[in-house]
Amino acid sequence: MAKISLIVNGNPVNANIDPRTLLVQFLRENLRLTGTHVGCDTSQCGACVVHVDGKAVKACTMLAVMADGHEVRTIEGLAADGAPLHPMQEAFREHHGLQCGFCTPGMIMTAVDLVHRKGNDLSDHTIREELEGNLCRCTGYQNIVLSIAAGARAMAKSDLA
Amino acid sequence: MYEFKYHRPATVRQAANLLLKNEDAKVIAGGHTLLPVMKQRLASPPHLVDLSHIEGLDGIEMKGRSLVIGATATHNTVATSAIVGEAIPALAELAGLIGDPAVRHKGTIGGSLANNDPTADYPAACLALGATIVTNKRRLKPEEFFQGLFTTSLESDEIITRVMFPVPKKAAYIKFRNQASRYALVGVFVAKRPSDVRVAVTGAGSEGVFRVTSFEEALKKRFSHKALDGMTVPADGLNGDLHGSAEYRAHLIAVLARRAVEAATAKA
Structure with a gap:
């Protein structure tokens, strides 16, 4: 297992995960941020694009441990709940x-x-x-x-x- | 994906020690080749050594007449670097043609070279520009480094740290992309260097990147696309697959080489 600390949509997140966990799995399954989708799971389709330190990346082709210490933004982080859309x-x-x-x-x-x-x-x-x-x-x-x-x-x- | 132990060294020396101590350990940087093959279980390294937290491994600078790019510089960093754009614009353009924007944010020059995919772009640039691939142990010329399909002369505890590109007089890269994968069906990098001309081809050779010496000699006499009029390359030893026959790739090499020379001369 590996301990990770990162910022997701402005909130600090700490977790203990299997190093195999993909970033997209971590977001969807551990944090229940299911707005980010898994389409092809081969970095072709872009359904899993999130921002890591402000840059678009395919979350299916990044390990969650590699996001340790970084800042992640998902579709849920664009606008606050109940507020006007981005x-x-x-x-x-x-x-x-x-x-x-x-x-x-x-x-x-x-x-x-x-x-x-x-x-x-x-x-x-x-x-x-x-x-x-x-x-x-x-x-x-x-x-x-x-x-x-x-x-x-x-x-x-x-x-x- | 099979289980592995994840390591995050802070220095290249620590990374090399981890590789030495752990048999079958693999280096990961951008992960855009390694993770897909691990998902398919075509690779199952018991240890992953992550280079992405090593400071100073992604720098770009001029050293004398050479452009020096750190191994973990991403394709996006190279494509948008003012230093690269000034020194070798063809190299910045090449980096901007790899994959798609999100892929370019993660994939690295060192990873691309270490993988030596026969359809990758950077190997053509290294061979045509006469780059020096610097590792934690030694300096390698492209002819020593590239050893055929997905094979390099890197030892199991050897890590690329930077790549040095001597600045050419003129250069251009023309890529004919596979529409689905964005890899090169054929890519031709032409460089007019102070002492010679080099034409390197990726995507076509069954043993990976190679030079077309007949084109080079013709272009050394006269650096114009007209110098290549009527010249062809044999289809022997070229890849043929569902994307294109060996003959088609041979045809593309001649066409793209002419276009590359045209582009290189237009830039001057």
């Missing part, structure tokens, strides 16, 4: 950026990371290039791209990062 979440709702919703948490975490890296004014081309690690099997991406462009612009006017 602008990127709101944009996905407004522009119908999801159908079944399975890929959405990963799409949104990838999109927020993209805005942090490339700013609030994103071309369709940039968004499509940057989404290469996130797969959606329902909508065909058109509305996801629209949502991200709108969410990126909305983030410029929001207090939520």
Whole structure:
């Protein structure tokens, strides 16, 4: 077993885990943060994207022990419970950026990371290039791209990062 | 995934000692190759030695006429580094073509080289630029380091610490991606160095990365894509699989080499 201490969505977390535990398993099964999904489990689909120290990573391809001492942010950490949605979440709702919703948490975490890296004014081309690690099997991406462009612009006017 | 013991050394020396003491221990950095094969139970190391907490192993700096990149520098760090962009822009572009944004946040240059996947990008850059791979024990030229499919000359307790790239006069990397995996179906790195020209190919060789000396000689006489007009490479010894035949890969090598030379000359 291995002892780990990390920050998840702003809260300190301590746990004693099997070193084999993947970060995504730890988040879902130990912390019950089930917003982060396991899709392919082979780092292809991006349903498990979370932020570690502010950078988008695939939580299925990282051991929870490797997050020890780091800061993790999941889809649950974007906006407080009961508070208005994060602008990127709101944009996905407004522009119908999801159908079944399975890929959405990963799409949104990838999109927020993209805005942090490339700013609030994103071309369709940039968004499509940057989404290469996130797969959606329902909508065909058109509305996801629209949502991200709108969410990126909305983030410029929001207090939520 | 089978059980393992996890170690987190603070120094390269500690890491090497852990490798020496624990038979079949494996080094992990970004984990983007090792963890997937452990999940598939194709690898079952009883010990994992995590390099990601060793300070100073991910630095990027110029030393004289060489660009020095620390082993645990991620692909994203290399792709966005102003130092790399200034010294060898082709290398920054190459790093930005690996995987996807989330993968680039974790995968490292040292991990890519140590794995020596025959379709990885960095091996082509190392071979074309004449890089020196520095370990905790010695310095290796790419010709000594790369030993065929997923094989390197690294000893069981040897760890890559940094890679030194002499700055070329001109260079470019052109990659024809496998649409699903983002690995190179074929990738060609061309470098015009002070003393010679090198053309290195990844993705195509059944023994991993290799140089095309006939192209190099033609380009040494005249560094223009026209120097490669009509030149081809034989399909013998190239990979053929469901993604493309050996003949198709041979064709791609000639096409991508011309494009790489064009890109390298356009940059100057």
